[in-house]
Amino acid sequence: MTTAPPSGTSGADPQESTPRPAPVRRGRGRRPADEVRHDILSAAGTLLLSEGMATFTIERVAATAGVSKMSIYKWWPSKGALALDGYFAAVENTLAFPDTGDIEADLLTQLRAFVHLTADTPAGRVVAELIGQSQTDPDLAAAFREHYSGPRRRLAVEVMQRAQLRGQLRPDVDPRIVVDQLWGACYHRLLIPDEPITEEFAAGLVANLMRGLRP
Amino acid sequence: MTTAPPSGTSGADPQESTPRPAPVRRGRGRRPADEVRHDILSAAGTLLLSEGMATFTIERVAATAGVSKMSIYKWWPSKGALALDGYFAAVENTLAFPDTGDIEADLLTQLRAFVHLTADTPAGRVVAELIGQSQTDPDLAAAFREHYSGPRRRLAVEVMQRAQLRGQLRPDVDPRIVVDQLWGACYHRLLIPDEPITEEFAAGLVANLMRGLRP
Protein backbone atom coordinates (compact mmCIF):
# COMPACT_ATOMS: atom_id res chain seq x y z
CA MET A 1 0.00 0.00 0.00
CA THR A 2 1.47 3.26 -1.10
CA THR A 3 1.17 6.43 0.88
CA ALA A 4 -0.12 8.61 -1.92
CA PRO A 5 -3.17 7.16 -3.55
CA PRO A 6 -3.75 9.37 -6.57
CA SER A 7 -7.45 8.78 -6.80
CA GLY A 8 -8.57 8.79 -3.24
CA THR A 9 -12.17 9.30 -2.44
CA SER A 10 -11.64 12.50 -0.56
CA GLY A 11 -10.23 15.04 -2.91
CA ALA A 12 -8.74 16.11 -6.19
CA ASP A 13 -5.12 15.66 -7.01
CA PRO A 14 -3.47 19.07 -6.59
CA GLN A 15 -0.55 17.95 -8.73
CA GLU A 16 -2.63 17.97 -11.86
CA SER A 17 -1.85 20.85 -14.12
CA THR A 18 -5.50 21.62 -14.53
CA PRO A 19 -7.13 22.76 -11.31
CA ARG A 20 -10.45 21.11 -10.63
CA PRO A 21 -12.92 23.15 -8.69
CA ALA A 22 -15.40 20.57 -7.53
CA PRO A 23 -13.99 17.06 -7.85
CA VAL A 24 -15.57 15.54 -4.77
CA ARG A 25 -19.21 15.94 -5.60
CA ARG A 26 -20.53 13.34 -7.91
CA GLY A 27 -23.66 13.67 -9.90
CA ARG A 28 -24.66 12.95 -13.38
CA GLY A 29 -22.39 13.62 -16.25
CA ARG A 30 -19.40 12.21 -17.97
CA ARG A 31 -16.38 11.15 -15.99
CA PRO A 32 -12.96 9.94 -17.07
CA ALA A 33 -13.24 6.31 -18.03
CA ASP A 34 -10.10 5.31 -16.12
CA GLU A 35 -11.43 6.89 -12.98
CA VAL A 36 -14.71 5.04 -13.25
CA ARG A 37 -13.00 1.75 -13.98
CA HIS A 38 -10.68 2.21 -11.05
CA ASP A 39 -13.52 2.96 -8.67
CA ILE A 40 -15.37 -0.13 -9.83
CA LEU A 41 -12.40 -2.46 -9.54
CA SER A 42 -11.45 -1.06 -6.17
CA ALA A 43 -14.93 -1.55 -4.80
CA ALA A 44 -15.21 -5.01 -6.31
CA GLY A 45 -11.91 -6.13 -4.82
CA THR A 46 -12.72 -4.75 -1.41
CA LEU A 47 -16.16 -6.33 -1.29
CA LEU A 48 -14.83 -9.64 -2.56
CA LEU A 49 -12.02 -9.92 -0.03
CA SER A 50 -14.08 -8.72 2.90
CA GLU A 51 -17.36 -10.57 2.38
CA GLY A 52 -16.77 -13.14 -0.29
CA MET A 53 -18.75 -14.25 -3.28
CA ALA A 54 -21.95 -15.10 -1.46
CA THR A 55 -22.99 -11.48 -1.03
CA PHE A 56 -21.14 -10.12 -4.03
CA THR A 57 -23.69 -8.44 -6.31
CA ILE A 58 -23.49 -5.94 -9.13
CA GLU A 59 -25.79 -3.62 -7.26
CA ARG A 60 -23.59 -3.62 -4.19
CA VAL A 61 -20.46 -2.97 -6.19
CA ALA A 62 -22.19 -0.11 -7.98
CA ALA A 63 -23.39 1.42 -4.74
CA THR A 64 -20.01 1.03 -3.04
CA ALA A 65 -18.13 2.48 -5.99
CA GLY A 66 -20.58 5.34 -6.39
CA VAL A 67 -21.21 4.25 -9.93
CA SER A 68 -24.25 3.35 -11.92
CA LYS A 69 -24.93 -0.23 -12.89
CA MET A 70 -24.76 0.67 -16.55
CA SER A 71 -21.12 1.60 -16.25
CA ILE A 72 -20.40 -1.86 -14.92
CA TYR A 73 -22.39 -3.68 -17.55
CA LYS A 74 -20.53 -1.67 -20.13
CA TRP A 75 -17.24 -3.38 -19.35
CA TRP A 76 -18.02 -6.69 -17.68
CA PRO A 77 -20.28 -9.42 -19.05
CA SER A 78 -21.06 -11.10 -15.74
CA LYS A 79 -20.62 -10.68 -12.05
CA GLY A 80 -18.06 -13.45 -12.09
CA ALA A 81 -15.89 -11.68 -14.64
CA LEU A 82 -16.08 -8.52 -12.56
CA ALA A 83 -15.18 -10.40 -9.42
CA LEU A 84 -12.11 -11.91 -11.06
CA ASP A 85 -10.84 -8.52 -12.18
CA GLY A 86 -11.59 -7.15 -8.73
CA TYR A 87 -9.54 -9.95 -7.26
CA PHE A 88 -6.58 -9.17 -9.50
CA ALA A 89 -6.86 -5.51 -8.60
CA ALA A 90 -6.88 -6.22 -4.88
CA VAL A 91 -4.31 -8.99 -4.55
CA GLU A 92 -0.61 -8.78 -5.04
CA ASN A 93 -0.29 -10.97 -8.06
CA THR A 94 3.10 -12.57 -8.10
CA LEU A 95 3.60 -15.00 -10.91
CA ALA A 96 7.26 -15.64 -10.20
CA PHE A 97 8.28 -19.26 -10.33
CA PRO A 98 11.76 -20.01 -8.99
CA ASP A 99 14.10 -22.03 -11.15
CA THR A 100 17.17 -22.60 -9.07
CA GLY A 101 18.20 -25.76 -10.86
CA ASP A 102 16.85 -28.04 -8.14
CA ILE A 103 13.39 -28.99 -9.31
CA GLU A 104 12.36 -30.75 -6.12
CA ALA A 105 13.23 -27.75 -3.99
CA ASP A 106 11.53 -25.35 -6.39
CA LEU A 107 8.31 -27.33 -6.47
CA LEU A 108 8.26 -27.50 -2.71
CA THR A 109 8.81 -23.77 -2.47
CA GLN A 110 5.87 -23.05 -4.72
CA LEU A 111 3.58 -25.47 -2.94
CA ARG A 112 4.54 -23.93 0.39
CA ALA A 113 3.54 -20.57 -1.01
CA PHE A 114 0.14 -22.05 -1.80
CA VAL A 115 -0.19 -23.38 1.74
CA HIS A 116 0.66 -19.97 3.12
CA LEU A 117 -1.79 -18.25 0.80
CA THR A 118 -4.69 -20.40 1.92
CA ALA A 119 -3.79 -20.38 5.59
CA ASP A 120 -2.91 -16.75 6.20
CA THR A 121 -4.86 -14.74 3.66
CA PRO A 122 -8.44 -14.63 2.37
CA ALA A 123 -7.12 -15.18 -1.14
CA GLY A 124 -7.53 -18.93 -0.98
CA ARG A 125 -11.17 -18.72 0.00
CA VAL A 126 -11.84 -16.15 -2.68
CA VAL A 127 -10.18 -18.19 -5.40
CA ALA A 128 -12.22 -21.19 -4.33
CA GLU A 129 -15.40 -19.16 -4.61
CA LEU A 130 -14.37 -17.88 -8.01
CA ILE A 131 -13.77 -21.43 -9.22
CA GLY A 132 -17.13 -22.35 -7.77
CA GLN A 133 -18.88 -19.51 -9.52
CA SER A 134 -17.14 -20.39 -12.78
CA GLN A 135 -19.00 -23.71 -12.84
CA THR A 136 -22.16 -21.85 -13.79
CA ASP A 137 -20.69 -18.66 -15.27
CA PRO A 138 -19.10 -19.25 -18.70
CA ASP A 139 -17.70 -15.73 -18.87
CA LEU A 140 -15.89 -16.18 -15.60
CA ALA A 141 -14.71 -19.65 -16.60
CA ALA A 142 -13.15 -18.31 -19.78
CA ALA A 143 -11.52 -15.36 -18.03
CA PHE A 144 -10.23 -17.57 -15.24
CA ARG A 145 -8.56 -19.96 -17.63
CA GLU A 146 -7.06 -17.20 -19.68
CA HIS A 147 -5.77 -14.98 -16.90
CA TYR A 148 -5.31 -17.27 -13.92
CA SER A 149 -5.04 -21.01 -14.37
CA GLY A 150 -3.62 -20.92 -17.88
CA PRO A 151 -0.55 -18.78 -17.17
CA ARG A 152 0.16 -20.58 -13.92
CA ARG A 153 -0.11 -23.98 -15.52
CA ARG A 154 2.15 -22.93 -18.39
CA LEU A 155 4.78 -21.61 -16.03
CA ALA A 156 4.91 -24.80 -13.99
CA VAL A 157 5.09 -26.95 -17.11
CA GLU A 158 8.00 -24.92 -18.46
CA VAL A 159 9.98 -25.25 -15.27
CA MET A 160 9.47 -29.00 -15.29
CA GLN A 161 10.41 -29.27 -18.93
CA ARG A 162 13.70 -27.54 -18.18
CA ALA A 163 14.22 -29.99 -15.34
CA GLN A 164 13.65 -32.82 -17.80
CA LEU A 165 16.35 -31.39 -20.06
CA ARG A 166 18.68 -31.25 -17.08
CA GLY A 167 17.94 -34.90 -16.38
CA GLN A 168 16.23 -34.28 -13.06
CA LEU A 169 12.92 -35.70 -14.18
CA ARG A 170 12.16 -38.77 -16.26
CA PRO A 171 11.87 -37.65 -19.88
CA ASP A 172 8.76 -39.74 -20.50
CA VAL A 173 6.50 -38.14 -17.90
CA ASP A 174 3.91 -35.58 -18.99
CA PRO A 175 4.51 -32.41 -16.96
CA ARG A 176 0.89 -31.37 -17.48
CA ILE A 177 -0.22 -34.37 -15.48
CA VAL A 178 2.27 -33.60 -12.75
CA VAL A 179 0.73 -30.16 -12.45
CA ASP A 180 -2.61 -31.78 -11.64
CA GLN A 181 -0.97 -34.10 -9.13
CA LEU A 182 0.61 -31.20 -7.25
CA TRP A 183 -1.56 -28.10 -7.60
CA GLY A 184 -4.67 -30.01 -8.53
CA ALA A 185 -4.30 -31.90 -5.28
CA CYS A 186 -4.06 -28.58 -3.43
CA TYR A 187 -7.14 -27.15 -5.11
CA HIS A 188 -8.92 -30.39 -4.33
CA ARG A 189 -8.40 -29.85 -0.62
CA LEU A 190 -9.28 -26.20 -1.01
CA LEU A 191 -12.58 -26.90 -2.75
CA ILE A 192 -13.56 -30.04 -0.86
CA PRO A 193 -12.07 -29.54 2.59
CA ASP A 194 -12.10 -33.09 3.89
CA GLU A 195 -8.46 -32.74 4.86
CA PRO A 196 -6.38 -29.72 5.83
CA ILE A 197 -3.81 -27.94 3.69
CA THR A 198 -0.57 -28.06 5.65
CA GLU A 199 3.16 -27.95 5.15
CA GLU A 200 3.29 -31.70 5.68
CA PHE A 201 0.75 -32.09 2.92
CA ALA A 202 2.91 -30.06 0.55
CA ALA A 203 5.97 -32.06 1.48
CA GLY A 204 4.08 -35.32 1.01
CA LEU A 205 2.91 -34.30 -2.43
CA VAL A 206 6.45 -33.78 -3.65
CA ALA A 207 7.88 -36.78 -1.85
CA ASN A 208 5.23 -39.19 -3.14
CA LEU A 209 5.73 -38.12 -6.70
CA MET A 210 9.50 -37.90 -6.75
CA ARG A 211 10.23 -41.16 -4.97
CA GLY A 212 7.25 -43.14 -6.18
CA LEU A 213 4.90 -45.24 -4.12
CA ARG A 214 6.54 -48.62 -4.68
CA PRO A 215 8.63 -50.01 -1.85
CA MET B 1 -53.25 -18.61 -14.83
CA THR B 2 -56.96 -18.63 -15.09
CA THR B 3 -59.09 -19.16 -12.07
CA ALA B 4 -60.15 -22.75 -12.25
CA PRO B 5 -63.34 -24.06 -10.74
CA PRO B 6 -62.79 -26.33 -7.79
CA SER B 7 -63.89 -29.47 -9.61
CA GLY B 8 -61.24 -31.80 -10.92
CA THR B 9 -62.06 -31.63 -14.60
CA SER B 10 -60.75 -28.26 -15.56
CA GLY B 11 -57.43 -28.22 -13.83
CA ALA B 12 -54.68 -29.56 -16.07
CA ASP B 13 -56.44 -30.26 -19.30
CA PRO B 14 -54.22 -28.83 -22.05
CA GLN B 15 -52.13 -31.90 -22.77
CA GLU B 16 -54.07 -34.77 -21.35
CA SER B 17 -52.90 -37.48 -23.71
CA THR B 18 -49.89 -38.16 -21.53
CA PRO B 19 -49.29 -41.87 -20.90
CA ARG B 20 -49.09 -41.27 -17.18
CA PRO B 21 -52.31 -42.08 -15.40
CA ALA B 22 -51.09 -41.01 -11.99
CA PRO B 23 -50.62 -37.25 -12.29
CA VAL B 24 -54.14 -36.28 -11.48
CA ARG B 25 -54.63 -32.65 -10.73
CA ARG B 26 -53.77 -32.14 -7.12
CA GLY B 27 -55.36 -29.75 -4.75
CA ARG B 28 -54.88 -28.84 -1.18
CA GLY B 29 -54.83 -31.30 1.62
CA ARG B 30 -52.59 -33.70 3.37
CA ARG B 31 -50.64 -36.26 1.38
CA PRO B 32 -48.39 -39.13 2.40
CA ALA B 33 -45.01 -37.72 3.31
CA ASP B 34 -43.12 -40.36 1.33
CA GLU B 35 -45.10 -39.58 -1.76
CA VAL B 36 -44.35 -35.88 -1.50
CA ARG B 37 -40.68 -36.51 -0.84
CA HIS B 38 -40.45 -38.84 -3.80
CA ASP B 39 -42.07 -36.32 -6.13
CA ILE B 40 -39.68 -33.64 -4.98
CA LEU B 41 -36.57 -35.75 -5.34
CA SER B 42 -37.64 -37.07 -8.70
CA ALA B 43 -38.27 -33.59 -10.05
CA ALA B 44 -35.04 -32.28 -8.56
CA GLY B 45 -32.98 -35.06 -10.10
CA THR B 46 -34.58 -34.69 -13.50
CA LEU B 47 -34.14 -30.94 -13.58
CA LEU B 48 -30.58 -31.18 -12.37
CA LEU B 49 -29.47 -33.74 -14.94
CA SER B 50 -31.28 -32.13 -17.82
CA GLU B 51 -30.53 -28.47 -17.29
CA GLY B 52 -27.86 -28.24 -14.65
CA MET B 53 -27.39 -26.05 -11.65
CA ALA B 54 -27.57 -22.73 -13.47
CA THR B 55 -31.33 -22.85 -13.85
CA PHE B 56 -32.04 -25.06 -10.85
CA THR B 57 -34.38 -23.16 -8.53
CA ILE B 58 -36.65 -24.14 -5.69
CA GLU B 59 -39.60 -22.65 -7.51
CA ARG B 60 -38.96 -24.73 -10.60
CA VAL B 61 -38.59 -27.92 -8.61
CA ALA B 62 -41.82 -27.16 -6.78
CA ALA B 63 -43.69 -26.47 -9.99
CA THR B 64 -42.31 -29.55 -11.73
CA ALA B 65 -43.06 -31.81 -8.79
CA GLY B 66 -46.52 -30.36 -8.34
CA VAL B 67 -45.65 -29.46 -4.79
CA SER B 68 -45.69 -26.29 -2.78
CA LYS B 69 -42.48 -24.55 -1.84
CA MET B 70 -43.24 -25.01 1.83
CA SER B 71 -43.03 -28.76 1.50
CA ILE B 72 -39.52 -28.38 0.11
CA TYR B 73 -38.37 -25.95 2.76
CA LYS B 74 -39.69 -28.35 5.35
CA TRP B 75 -37.05 -30.94 4.52
CA TRP B 76 -34.16 -29.18 2.83
CA PRO B 77 -32.27 -26.19 4.18
CA SER B 78 -30.92 -24.89 0.86
CA LYS B 79 -31.24 -25.43 -2.81
CA GLY B 80 -27.81 -27.01 -2.84
CA ALA B 81 -28.80 -29.64 -0.30
CA LEU B 82 -31.89 -30.42 -2.34
CA ALA B 83 -29.85 -30.67 -5.51
CA LEU B 84 -27.45 -33.13 -3.91
CA ASP B 85 -30.29 -35.40 -2.78
CA GLY B 86 -31.85 -35.08 -6.20
CA TYR B 87 -28.57 -36.15 -7.72
CA PHE B 88 -28.38 -39.23 -5.51
CA ALA B 89 -31.97 -40.07 -6.37
CA ALA B 90 -31.33 -39.80 -10.09
CA VAL B 91 -27.92 -41.39 -10.47
CA GLU B 92 -26.98 -44.98 -10.00
CA ASN B 93 -24.73 -44.65 -7.04
CA THR B 94 -22.17 -47.36 -7.06
CA LEU B 95 -19.67 -47.12 -4.29
CA ALA B 96 -17.95 -50.40 -5.06
CA PHE B 97 -14.18 -50.25 -4.97
CA PRO B 98 -12.42 -53.31 -6.35
CA ASP B 99 -9.74 -54.95 -4.24
CA THR B 100 -8.29 -57.67 -6.39
CA GLY B 101 -4.96 -57.70 -4.64
CA ASP B 102 -3.24 -55.67 -7.34
CA ILE B 103 -3.37 -52.08 -6.14
CA GLU B 104 -2.05 -50.55 -9.33
CA ALA B 105 -4.68 -52.29 -11.45
CA ASP B 106 -7.44 -51.42 -8.99
CA LEU B 107 -6.56 -47.74 -8.90
CA LEU B 108 -6.46 -47.62 -12.66
CA THR B 109 -9.85 -49.30 -12.87
CA GLN B 110 -11.41 -46.72 -10.56
CA LEU B 111 -9.85 -43.79 -12.35
CA ARG B 112 -11.05 -45.15 -15.67
CA ALA B 113 -14.54 -45.25 -14.24
CA PHE B 114 -14.17 -41.57 -13.41
CA VAL B 115 -13.05 -40.82 -16.96
CA HIS B 116 -16.04 -42.66 -18.32
CA LEU B 117 -18.41 -40.88 -15.96
CA THR B 118 -17.27 -37.44 -17.06
CA ALA B 119 -17.07 -38.29 -20.75
CA ASP B 120 -20.25 -40.25 -21.33
CA THR B 121 -22.73 -39.02 -18.75
CA PRO B 122 -23.91 -35.67 -17.43
CA ALA B 123 -22.96 -36.76 -13.93
CA GLY B 124 -19.50 -35.23 -14.11
CA ARG B 125 -20.82 -31.82 -15.07
CA VAL B 126 -23.45 -32.00 -12.34
CA VAL B 127 -20.96 -32.97 -9.66
CA ALA B 128 -18.76 -30.09 -10.73
CA GLU B 129 -21.67 -27.70 -10.39
CA LEU B 130 -22.51 -29.11 -6.99
CA ILE B 131 -18.95 -28.59 -5.82
CA GLY B 132 -19.12 -25.11 -7.25
CA GLN B 133 -22.35 -24.34 -5.45
CA SER B 134 -20.93 -25.75 -2.23
CA GLN B 135 -18.35 -22.95 -2.17
CA THR B 136 -21.08 -20.51 -1.15
CA ASP B 137 -23.63 -22.93 0.34
CA PRO B 138 -22.54 -24.29 3.73
CA ASP B 139 -25.46 -26.71 3.93
CA LEU B 140 -24.51 -28.26 0.63
CA ALA B 141 -20.83 -28.33 1.58
CA ALA B 142 -21.59 -30.26 4.75
CA ALA B 143 -23.92 -32.70 3.01
CA PHE B 144 -21.45 -33.23 0.19
CA ARG B 145 -18.63 -34.09 2.54
CA GLU B 146 -20.76 -36.40 4.60
CA HIS B 147 -22.50 -38.28 1.82
CA TYR B 148 -20.22 -37.97 -1.18
CA SER B 149 -16.59 -37.08 -0.77
CA GLY B 150 -16.18 -38.49 2.72
CA PRO B 151 -17.28 -42.07 2.00
CA ARG B 152 -15.40 -42.16 -1.30
CA ARG B 153 -12.23 -40.88 0.28
CA ARG B 154 -12.48 -43.37 3.12
CA LEU B 155 -12.96 -46.26 0.75
CA ALA B 156 -9.92 -45.37 -1.30
CA VAL B 157 -7.77 -44.93 1.78
CA GLU B 158 -8.78 -48.33 3.12
CA VAL B 159 -7.91 -50.07 -0.11
CA MET B 160 -4.50 -48.43 -0.11
CA GLN B 161 -3.90 -49.29 3.51
CA ARG B 162 -4.54 -52.92 2.73
CA ALA B 163 -2.08 -52.62 -0.15
CA GLN B 164 0.47 -51.25 2.29
CA LEU B 165 -0.03 -54.28 4.55
CA ARG B 166 0.50 -56.51 1.53
CA GLY B 167 3.74 -54.68 0.82
CA GLN B 168 2.57 -53.20 -2.49
CA LEU B 169 2.94 -49.62 -1.33
CA ARG B 170 5.64 -47.98 0.74
CA PRO B 171 4.54 -48.08 4.36
CA ASP B 172 5.59 -44.48 5.01
CA VAL B 173 3.32 -42.81 2.46
CA ASP B 174 0.10 -41.15 3.60
CA PRO B 175 -2.78 -42.66 1.58
CA ARG B 176 -4.86 -39.55 2.18
CA ILE B 177 -2.38 -37.54 0.15
CA VAL B 178 -2.38 -40.13 -2.60
CA VAL B 179 -6.14 -39.72 -2.85
CA ASP B 180 -5.62 -36.05 -3.62
CA GLN B 181 -2.95 -36.86 -6.18
CA LEU B 182 -5.26 -39.24 -8.05
CA TRP B 183 -8.85 -38.15 -7.64
CA GLY B 184 -7.99 -34.60 -6.70
CA ALA B 185 -6.13 -34.33 -9.99
CA CYS B 186 -9.23 -35.57 -11.80
CA TYR B 187 -11.51 -33.09 -10.07
CA HIS B 188 -9.00 -30.39 -10.86
CA ARG B 189 -9.39 -31.03 -14.57
CA LEU B 190 -13.13 -31.31 -14.13
CA LEU B 191 -13.46 -27.97 -12.34
CA ILE B 192 -10.80 -26.05 -14.26
CA PRO B 193 -10.87 -27.60 -17.72
CA ASP B 194 -7.53 -26.46 -19.04
CA GLU B 195 -6.73 -30.02 -20.05
CA PRO B 196 -8.97 -32.94 -21.03
CA ILE B 197 -9.84 -35.95 -18.91
CA THR B 198 -8.75 -38.97 -20.92
CA GLU B 199 -7.70 -42.57 -20.45
CA GLU B 200 -4.11 -41.53 -21.02
CA PHE B 201 -4.49 -39.01 -18.24
CA ALA B 202 -5.72 -41.71 -15.88
CA ALA B 203 -2.88 -44.00 -16.88
CA GLY B 204 -0.37 -41.19 -16.42
CA LEU B 205 -1.64 -40.42 -12.94
CA VAL B 206 -1.03 -43.96 -11.75
CA ALA B 207 2.23 -44.38 -13.60
CA ASN B 208 3.74 -41.13 -12.32
CA LEU B 209 2.92 -41.96 -8.73
CA MET B 210 3.87 -45.63 -8.71
CA ARG B 211 7.17 -45.27 -10.54
CA GLY B 212 8.14 -41.85 -9.33
CA LEU B 213 9.40 -38.95 -11.38
CA ARG B 214 13.12 -39.48 -10.85
CA PRO B 215 15.06 -40.99 -13.74
Add this chain to the structure above:
DNA sequence: TCACTTAATGGACGCTGCGTCCATATTAAC
Protein backbone atom coordinates in the same frame (compact mmCIF):
# COMPACT_ATOMS: atom_id res chain seq x y z
C1' DT C 1 -13.73 30.59 -26.45
C1' DC C 2 -17.81 28.11 -27.50
C1' DA C 3 -20.67 24.84 -29.59
C1' DC C 4 -20.79 19.95 -30.20
C1' DT C 5 -20.15 15.20 -29.07
C1' DT C 6 -19.60 11.70 -25.84
C1' DA C 7 -20.77 9.21 -21.84
C1' DA C 8 -21.85 8.60 -16.81
C1' DT C 9 -25.48 9.34 -13.56
C1' DG C 10 -29.95 8.74 -11.00
C1' DG C 11 -33.99 6.65 -11.35
C1' DA C 12 -37.31 3.78 -12.98
C1' DC C 13 -39.04 -0.39 -15.25
C1' DG C 14 -40.61 -5.52 -15.38
C1' DC C 15 -38.98 -9.80 -14.21
C1' DT C 16 -37.42 -13.81 -11.48
C1' DG C 17 -36.43 -16.06 -7.30
C1' DC C 18 -36.17 -16.09 -2.40
C1' DG C 19 -38.12 -17.25 2.10
C1' DT C 20 -42.25 -16.75 4.86
C1' DC C 21 -46.92 -16.53 6.05
C1' DC C 22 -51.75 -17.63 5.96
C1' DA C 23 -56.55 -19.91 5.24
C1' DT C 24 -58.28 -23.84 3.26
C1' DA C 25 -58.83 -28.53 2.03
C1' DT C 26 -58.11 -33.22 2.72
C1' DT C 27 -56.14 -37.15 4.33
C1' DA C 28 -54.17 -40.04 8.14
C1' DA C 29 -54.60 -41.47 12.73
C1' DC C 30 -57.19 -42.38 16.59
Add this chain to the structure above:
DNA sequence: GTTAATATGGACGCAGCGTCCATTAAGTGA
Protein backbone atom coordinates in the same frame (compact mmCIF):
# COMPACT_ATOMS: atom_id res chain seq x y z
C1' DG D 1 -66.52 -40.82 12.69
C1' DT D 2 -64.14 -37.42 14.79
C1' DT D 3 -59.97 -35.12 15.29
C1' DA D 4 -55.46 -33.80 14.46
C1' DA D 5 -52.00 -33.22 11.11
C1' DT D 6 -50.23 -31.17 7.06
C1' DA D 7 -49.87 -30.16 1.94
C1' DT D 8 -51.72 -26.88 -1.03
C1' DG D 9 -52.59 -22.36 -3.43
C1' DG D 10 -51.78 -17.89 -3.06
C1' DA D 11 -49.98 -13.92 -1.44
C1' DC D 12 -46.48 -11.03 0.75
C1' DG D 13 -42.05 -8.02 0.97
C1' DC D 14 -37.46 -8.18 -0.37
C1' DA D 15 -33.34 -8.41 -3.27
C1' DG D 16 -31.02 -8.60 -7.49
C1' DC D 17 -31.04 -8.76 -12.38
C1' DG D 18 -30.61 -6.51 -16.86
C1' DT D 19 -32.41 -2.64 -19.54
C1' DC D 20 -34.04 1.83 -20.59
C1' DC D 21 -34.41 6.89 -20.39
C1' DA D 22 -33.60 11.97 -19.60
C1' DT D 23 -30.35 14.71 -17.50
C1' DT D 24 -25.92 16.67 -16.97
C1' DA D 25 -21.05 17.10 -17.07
C1' DA D 26 -16.56 16.29 -19.28
C1' DG D 27 -13.99 16.12 -23.33
C1' DT D 28 -13.29 17.77 -28.31
C1' DG D 29 -12.27 20.54 -32.17
C1' DA D 30 -13.15 24.89 -34.73
